[in-house]
Amino acid sequence: MIRATINSLFERCINYKSSRFMMAWLLVGFFLMNNDAKGxxxxxxxxxxxxxxxxxxxxxxxxxxxxxxxxxxxxxxxxxxxxxxGGGPYRNDNPNALQALPEAQKLVFEGRTKEADKLVNQNFFTKMHGMPFQxxxxxxxxxxxxxxxxxxxxxxxxxxxxxxxxxxxxxxxxxxxxxxxxxxxxxxxxxxxxxxxxxxxxxxxxxxxxxxxxxxxxxxxxxxxxxxxxxxxxxxxxxxxxxxxxxxxxxxxxxxxxxxxxxxxxxxxxxxxxxxxxxxxxxxxxxxxxxxxxxxxxxxxxxxxxxxxxxxxxxxxxRFKLDLGKNVEASKLPTTQRIINYRTTQDPSLVTLLAQFGRYLLISSSQPGGQAANLQGIWCNAMYPPWDSKYTININAEMNYWPAEVTNLSENHQPFIQMVKELSQSGRETAQVMYGADGWTAHHNTDIWRVTGPIDFAAAGMWPTGGAWVSQHLWEHYLYTGDKKYLADVYPAMKGSADFFLSALVKHPANGWMVVSPSVSPEQGPLSAGTTMDNQLVFDILTRTAEANKILGGDAAYRAKLLNMVKKLPPMQIGKHTQLQEWLEDKDDPKNEHRHVSHLYGLYPGDQVSPYTHPKLFEAARNSLVYRGDKATGWSIGWKVNLWARLLDGNHAYTIVNNMLTLAGGNNGDGRTYPNMFTAHPPFQIDGNFGLTAGVAEMILQSHDGAVHLLPAIPDIWKDGSVSGIVARGGFEISMTWKKGEVTEISVVSKLGGNLRLRAYNGLKAANLKPAKGANPNTFFTKPAIADPSVSDQASFKGAGLKTVYEYDLATKAGGRYVIFKK
CATH class of the missing domain: 2.70.98.50 (putative glycoside hydrolase family protein from bacillus halodurans)
Known part of the structure; x- marks a missing residue:
């Protein structure tokens, strides 16, 4: 309103003959606008x-x-x-790979990783390692x-x-x-x-x-x-x-x-x-x-x-509004100073600004019909930027789209989905030429020309599971929208990724499990077989393709083939340090603080580790994250916020948020947020912004574990707040307020109808709200069974230490609005 008034005054002043009159009005306008901006x-x-x-x-x-x-x-x-x-349409498949593949797998199985590394570098890579965004x-x-x-x-x-x-x-x-x-x-x-x-x-x-x-x-x-x-x-x-x-x-x-x-x-x-x-x-x-x-x-x-x-x-x-509280005095300062002061002020509105800034960046860099946001979104001031500003699909490109569905930007997900569909076409030649396999594959990097061969070198780029990860976004978009026409459109890409693993997995000679080999746990060498992340990703693409097949009325025999292969995959394992093992072999180093926490994909963004049904895996995942430490590069900090949120530890997640809100640039090598609020690897990578936004949302709402969990990981410092327009799987759009860390009022719009199972740390009441019983009948919350392994030293497990939860069911109709209160 103030801005509109000032603009109107300015238009009148331009044509007014008295310069003193004009200046008087402009001074008033400047005062009002300046105060408006700071407020x-x-x-x-x-x-x-x-x-x-x-x-x-x-x-x-x-x-x-x-x-x-x-x-x-x-x-x-x-x-x-x-x-x-840079460049133009091209391919980077090395046809020598197919002949070298059996020997590479043999060397990996025998533990001769240095020889395998040399063989793979010579036969799987080309001189083309991706074109730069410019x-x-x-x-x-x-x-x-x-x-x-x-x-x-x-x-x-x-x-x-x-x-x-x-x-x-x-x-x-x-x-x-x-x-x-x-x-x-x-x-x-x-x-x-x-x-x-x-x-x-x-x-x-x-x-x-x-x-x-x-x-x-x-x-x-x-x-x-x-x-x-x-x-x-x-x-x-x-x-x-x-x-x-x-x-x-x-x-x-x-x-x-x-x-x-x-x-x-x-x-x-x-x-x-x-x-x-x-x-x-x-x-x-x-x-x-x-x-x-x-x-x-x-x-x-x-x-x-x-x-x-x-x-x-x-x-x-x-569509999405957030209030985590305010520090009025802190918010009066210029943004750079607010970041510098954050450790002292703990200004919650600065977190809100950073979270909403991530949504701003996604809207500004990813609209339907356009290209997917790359490593720097669409902002790049160089001809040869860091990492070519490509699409790194072993985490970074996916992280760009983590906030899309949950913060009500579903259509902004479309450019990434389109990229996956294009990769599913270009990746068919890679699967055939390099692996002699069906379907399609992609490795850890791609660009606008949709290359799918390996890039860089063996310890980073020998990872044929990129197609499986990007394909998870196809399924996630369906879980939020329930659009079966869309699902039918993307099903061939999902099936193509699943087909690759049906034909490319090999039997591990030591245990008989079907594994991806050769591969790495991104981005940590040496070459391996059956890394935990690979197993988790393959589990997801096979089970989710099977479920999509069922929803679309597909071939039951093919569905059975997928699920039969799932039974042959290695289960997640707990190692001697009570950690979730990153590799099949129990060789994790608890002092390893590598930025990648790839074996925790099953915790987030996957949904394979639950505190309620997999308590041992849950505790092991927590131990792995503790070992990795709280400090990391910007994008890794973004991931860790989400992981701690999934571990239902809001105060620890908030500690990681604090690590992000440190000023980067100058002599501060540990800073992770630049003055313009771009996040720092360093240098700038936009995935940290998107990961942080998703992490804040994950602290407020989760919907992956059989229910819609309200305030699952809210930190003590955000004791009072509100959110509107946050979205849960199953098509539930939720607005809520909370006081002293407890939900006080919830408004739900059910876009698809069906049972709404709510999980909260305090009691709720509403018409037709009933205590939950049995499994959630809403098929959007159905998950395949996952084994929770035993461990030799049970005494090392302290239990999840979870808060008591209340669970309720509410029958909803498509388009219905429902209001729920604190009991």
């Missing part, structure tokens, strides 16, 4: 410009990303387009005379997906408002001055690679291309088009520059088009695409453009 919980704000990329503010509409520095005299908009990658370049705006300024302020409003920069020069207030439009598919910046005709700037391009610039039809055009890489020729070509509309200024061009002089309001439009068609094809008319988006956007008035953009975004962002 809002969903803003990142700063009192100085960005000095580095990890201080710039991210904008995105899934296709176009921008990092806004907010520098008064030299603004930089560092830009990305989701399909600007910057499109930057738009530079030079404002003469703005080096000396005052009253500086900049913000990212994640409630509107708009960045703002404001400052004074010689008594004139300058404001820049920028967004990457979800509706118009261009980036728009509006530059205004409180004094008539005071906007003057020059626009140019820069990029850390060759490019061409020309002026044509009042548009400044940059043409660039992706880079050739590892012997793969560059195939991506693109153009960036920039144009300006002014109300009263002049716009002129040289061959390399667009200049604006004497304007009061100038609106900049930036459009990018590439020749990308799909992962197999390039050749689109990139110039035509860029020109068409630019032309269409410039026909609309600014007020409508920003209103429509914000409305589109709000439909997704506003």
């Amino acid at each position: 809002q919980d969903l803003k990142l704000w700063y009192n100085e410009p960005a000095k580095a990329w990890v201080e710039a503010l991210p904008l995105g509409n899934s296709r176009l990303g921008a990092m806004v520095y907010g520098i008064p005299q030299r603004e930089e908009l560092q830009l990305n387009e989701e399909t600007i990658w 910057t499109a370049g930057s738009v530079i705006l030079k404002f003469p005379g703005h080096e000396t300024n005052s009253a500086y302020y900049r913000e990212l409003d994640i409630d509107r997906a708009v960045a703002l920069t404001r400052y004074n020069v010689d008594g004139v207030t300058y404001t820049r408002e920028t967004f990457s439009s979800f509706v118009d598919n261009v980036i728009i910046m509006r530059i205004t001055a409180s004094k008539k005709g005071a906007v003057n700037f020059d626009l140019s391009y820069t990029k850390p690679a060759p490019f061409k610039v020309s002026a044509k039809n009042n548009v400044l055009v940059m043409e660039g291309k992706g880079a050739s890489h590892e012997g793969i020729d560059a195939k991506i070509i693109y153009q960036m088009h920039s144009a300006v509309k002014t109300n009263d200024g002049k716009v002129s061009f040289t061959d390399s520059t667009l200049s604006v002089y004497g304007a009061t309001v100038a609106t900049l439009y930036i459009s990018i088009g590439t020749n990308f068609i799909d992962y197999k094809t390039v050749g689109a008319d990139y110039e035509k695409k860029a020109a068409a988006w630019l032309s269409a956007a410039m026909t609309k008035d600014y007020a409508s453009a920003i209103k429509n953009h914000a409305a589109f975004y709000a439909k997704q962002f506003n």
Whole structure:
């Protein structure tokens, strides 16, 4: 409301003849807006410009990303387009693998891992290790005379997906408002001055690679291309088009520059088009695409453009609201200082901001019809970023989508699901050429060209189980939506992954179990057979494909074949340190603090370890996590928040949240959150942001273990709070409040109907709410049986130490709304 009022006043002031009148109103507006900004919980704000990329503010509409520095005299908009990658369509299958496979398996079974490593490196890998995601370049705006300024302020409003920069020069207030439009598919910046005709700037391009610039039809055009890489020729070509509309200024061009002089309001439009068609094809008319988006956007008035953009975004962002409490004094500080002070303030609203910032990033980097968010989402300022900013599918790419369903962003899951469907096609050749197997496979890394052969080296990349992990997302989306038409569409990809393991698993000579070999426990060598994570992933893809087959009325004989293979898989095992073993052999080192905790996939994001039905496995998983320690890289911290939440230990999960909210950059190598709230590996990887968001949600609600568990891992410090629009499997959308750590009121919308089993630490009451009996009849909560092994030293197990729970059943109808209260 305040912002709308100020905008209206500003429009009136621009046309008013009295400059003193105009300045008076603007000072009032500045005061109100500044206080409005500082009082809002969903803003990142700063009192100085960005000095580095990890201080710039991210904008995105899934296709176009921008990092806004907010520098008064030299603004930089560092830009990305989701399909600007190095290389072009290619494959990286090594046909030598098939012949070498039996010998590699023999060496692994015999424990001759060094020889196996050498053989695999020579025969399974190629010189192609994935193509890099790359910057499109930057738009530079030079404002003469703005080096000396005052009253500086900049913000990212994640409630509107708009960045703002404001400052004074010689008594004139300058404001820049920028967004990457979800509706118009261009980036728009509006530059205004409180004094008539005071906007003057020059626009140019820069990029850390060759490019061409020309002026044509009042548009400044940059043409660039992706880079050739590892012997793969560059195939991506693109153009960036920039144009300006002014109300009263002049716009002129040289061959390399667009200049604006004497304007009061100038609106900049930036459009990018590439020749990308799909992962197999390039050749689109990139110039035509860029020109068409630019032309269409410039026909609309600014007020409508920003209103429509914000409305589109709000439909997704506003579904989920979170209140973990507030520290009013702490929240008045700039965001960087809030992060620095967090250890002292324990400001719960900063956790809320970081959690919601993760949702903002997912909305901004993953819309239906677009590419999946990569290792840096869509934000990358280099030609060769760390790890090429590819899709690392042994954890990182999957982690990007952990918050999608539970925080009510189901449609934002679609780009990842589409990527899995594409991998299921490209991976068929890999399965056949390298393993002589049916179905499809992928290893630990891929890129926009959907390569599925192994990447890097044996100790990291010899992992043919990537297809099994990404395929779990196909099933998870179904559990939340109940969409059988969708399930039928993705079933071939699930079946293809299951078929690979039906034909590629081999019998372990020591115990007769069917195992994946050669493989690794990511990303820890040496080469192994039957690692715990592999066994868990294969168990899931086989059982979930069997269940999908049943739901869709598929072939019962095939279903029986899948379930028969499940019986031959190695069970999870508990080792001499009372830990969940990471390998078949009991060789875990309790002093190993490796960032990967791959053997705990079965705890999270899997659902194979339950405190209620698998207490020994549950305790063993807990011991393994304790051994790994609480500190890690950013993404690993994100995983550990979720794992401790699944262990129902909210206070320990909160300890891990604290480890994330430490300032990264400068000399602080242990910091895990940059000033712009990007999380740090270091360097920046976006998966830490998404993992943290999912972890906070997992502390508040869980729905994997036969019931919808309310506040399963709420820490003592979040004693009072509320959430709305959080989603449980089975299609239940839940809103609730809590006081002193106990649920006080719950509102449930049942999208699919069926039995709702609620689990809580306090009693509940409502009409038709009955004490739960027997197994949950809701098929979305049905799980296959998992053995809970015995251990030699039972005295070492202290038990889960679980709180008493109350369980209730409520019969629901599709579309029904139900209100439940504390007893």
